[in-house]
Amino acid sequence: MENIWDNKLIHSFCRPYNNNIFFSFNIVLILVRKLQNSDLMSDILSFLYPWTLAFHIVSVISWMAGLFYLPRLFVHHVEQAKEVKGLPVVFDMMEYKLLRVIMNPAMIATWVFGLILVLTPGVVDWSMIWPWTKLFGVVGMSWFHHWLALRRKDLAAGVNTVTGRGFRIMNEVPTVLMIVIVFSVVLKF
Ligand code: HEM
Numbered sequence: 001m002e003n004i005w006d007n008k009l010i011h012s013f014c015r016p017y018n019n020n021i022f023f024s025f026n027i028v029l030i031l032v033r034k035l036q037n038s039d040l041m042s043d044i045l046s047f048l049y050p051w052t053l054a055f056h057i058v059s060v061i062s063w064m065a066g067l068f069y070l071p072r073l074f075v076h077h078v079e080q081a082k083e084v085k086g087l088p089v090v091f092d093m094m095e096y097k098l099l100r101v102i103m104n105p106a107m108i109a110t111w112v113f114g115l116i117l118v119l120t121p122g123v124v125d126w127s128m129i130w131p132w133t134k135l136f137g138v139v140g141m142s143w144f145h146h147w148l149a150l151r152r153k154d155l156a157a158g159v160n161t162v163t164g165r166g167f168r169i170m171n172e173v174p175t176v177l178m179i180v181i182v183f184s185v186v187l188k189f
Contacts, residue, residue, distance in 0.1 A: 045120040052116045059109035064178065066103035067141065070095060070148050071171040077155055079164040092156045099152055107145055114138070130184040137181035144173050 045052075077091040118124050124131050147170075154160040162170075 042121045045116065046122075049117075049120050049123070052113050052120065056110065056113035056117060059106050059113055062102060063106035063110050063141075063145075064174065066098055066106065067144065067148070067174040068171070070098055070103065070152070071167045073098070074148075074151060074155065074162070074167040075164045075171075078160065078162070078167065095152050095155065099149060103145065103148075107142065111138075111142075128188065130188050134181055134184040137177045137184065140177045141174060141181070144170075144177070 073091060073095055077088065077095070081087040081091045126132075151160065151162060151167075154162075
């Protein structure tokens with residue numbers, strides 16, 4: 001294996017005066033590219049596979065919990081909260097915390113561990129159909145997350161236009177996508 005520390009390009013980036021964030025990012029990119037092609041990286045990823053998968057599943061469960069619950073909160077926010085003085089503020093706070101504290105970190109963790117699994121040798125065969133249906137599902141799920149974040153902002157600003165029925169219907173989107181994703185990864189067609 002080529003010794004990555006012999007690379008002149010890396011040494012030039014490591015000089016003390018090149019300490020801004022872009023140079024640091026470049027070093028990381030070069031290291032990742034070098035390591036990706038090396039046997040060492042493949043061995044590390046294969047060794048870590050059960051751990052990566054476990055962390056991926058934990059992140060997925062946390063993300064999905066929020067994706068199912070936030071639209072339900074929106075339904076009650078739209079249909080009932082206005083009846084009781086002070087309740088809309090409580091809903092705003094619950095929705096904000098669910099999105100920022102649980103769902104955003106869980107989505108990032110799901111993507112990070114999912115992409116590490118993609119890079120693990122022998123896990124994904126792109127000539128099969130399932131990786132593409134899974135990709136469709138996770139892109140759809142990420143879009144739904146983004147849509148919920150926009151609706152939360154609208155509700156907090158008092159400019160929401162979606163009805164309770166609208167949120168109930170949209171609540172089915174993650175269910176359908178979850179079925180597509182789980183059938184893809186388990187059946188591997
Ligand atoms: C966000 C981007 C995601 C990426 C890049 C990704 C990628 C992957 C990969 C490559 C695997 C390994 C498959 C194997 O071990 O054979 C996997 C496993 C799995 N993924 Fe994801 N995934 C993502 C999101 C999700 C989501 C949103 C769900 C659930 C709704 C999910 C559910 C699962 C499950 C249940 C497994 C375990 C399958 C098994 O071991 O049999 N993933 N994922």
